[in-house]
Amino acid sequence: MGQNDWTTTGLTMGILALSCAFSPATRAGGGEALWISNAQGSWFETGNWVDGQAPRAGLDARFGVSGFEDPLDEVDIDNAGNGVQQDSDALIVIEKVRFFDSSAGGDPSLADDGLAFDVMRFDGQGGDAVIVDVPITARSLQSRRHGAIFNREITAAEILAESSHQDQWQINGGATAPIALVRLDEDRGPDGDTIDGQLAVNTDLEVALVEQVWGRLVVGTEAILMVRNYIHHDYSGEPEFSNINPIRIDGTLQADDFRVFSVTSQSTTLLPPGTHGRIGHASAEFEQEFITGDGLLVVLGRSLFSDRFEPAPSP
Numbered sequence: 001m002g003q004n005d006w007t008t009t010g011l012t013m014g015i016l017a018l019s020c021a022f023s024p025a026t027r028a029g030g031g032e033a034l035w036i037s038n039a040q041g042s043w044f045e046t047g048n049w050v051d052g053q054a055p056r057a058g059l060d061a062r063f064g065v066s067g068f069e070d071p072l073d074e075v076d077i078d079n080a081g082n083g084v085q086q087d088s089d090a091l092i093v094i095e096k097v098r099f100f101d102s103s104a105g106g107d108p109s110l111a112d113d114g115l116a117f118d119v120m121r122f123d124g125q126g127g128d129a130v131i132v133d134v135p136i137t138a139r140s141l142q143s144r145r146h147g148a149i150f151n152r153e154i155t156a157a158e159i160l161a162e163s164s165h166q167d168q169w170q171i172n173g174g175a176t177a178p179i180a181l182v183r184l185d186e187d188r189g190p191d192g193d194t195i196d197g198q199l200a201v202n203t204d205l206e207v208a209l210v211e212q213v214w215g216r217l218v219v220g221t222e223a224i225l226m227v228r229n230y231i232h233h234d235y236s237g238e239p240e241f242s243n244i245n246p247i248r249i250d251g252t253l254q255a256d257d258f259r260v261f262s263v264t265s266q267s268t269t270l271l272p273p274g275t276h277g278r279i280g281h282a283s284a285e286f287e288q289e290f291i292t293g294d295g296l297l298v299v300l301g302r303s304l305f306s307d308r309f310e311p312a313p314s315p
Helices: 008-022
Strands: 032-035 060-063 073-076 084-093 097-100 115-122 130-132 136-143 148-150 154-163 168-171 179-186 198-201 205-212 216-219 224-234 247-249 252-262 267-270 274-277 296-299
Touching: 136 148, 154 168, 247 252, 247 296
Parallel strands: 032 060, 060 084, 073 097, 084 115, 097 130, 115 136, 130 148, 136 154, 148 168, 154 179, 168 198, 179 205, 198 216, 205 224, 216 247, 224 252, 252 296
Antiparallel strands: 252 267, 274 296
């Protein structure tokens, strides 16, 4: 591995160039509809919403604060195949909720109703994830404390798992198209050397840019995570951050370009093309301790900025 001449400024400018189009935009708020805490039943039943006001176009849908011990709210979005379509609004979840389609008879794979919002935020408390058993469409999927389990396919431009505590994300249903940006980060406070946040990919998935600032990435057994550009932040030289952001590969992580950014030296190391294995692979070349598991990291060796994801010229 050779050290290149990248600077922090160059790295940051590159990230911004790729992701600025997908950063959360300020939306003109038109109010919100608030789900009655601990209600059970249909999304479309007005009695399940405060003041009898179910969400409609122009209103955000909020599932407000519930206590730590409160049960999971079961929310049925069955709507004769039409689901919930509020493409310009936000879905904000701050309690334990499972979204499902009753017409599927308990099998998420049969759900024909979905959720469509501009932004979906999962900011609940208690560390238990939101469960989504229906297809979803959103420009931006976000969380700062909760996370979510997606058991059906997602359509999204970005995933921002920027947690303050205990984000647990699972992608089990795949995506309808490549995701432009996945960013893992945590608010590192007094216990900043503890990694609570995790994104588990348990299905084949394509992502243009993964930026792993802080938190754990898991590639599940038999899953293939294909990434055009991967930027991994290494805190191992920082005395107050003893952990290295771990990547557990039980399947395959394939990156066209994989770079390790040292927070201490503000420099970037480019992994050479090749297969970098760990346990059980005799040809293992890469023994950095943040890679664990029995799977493979395959680096194809493309340039991040010079050729817009096209193969780099042969030497």
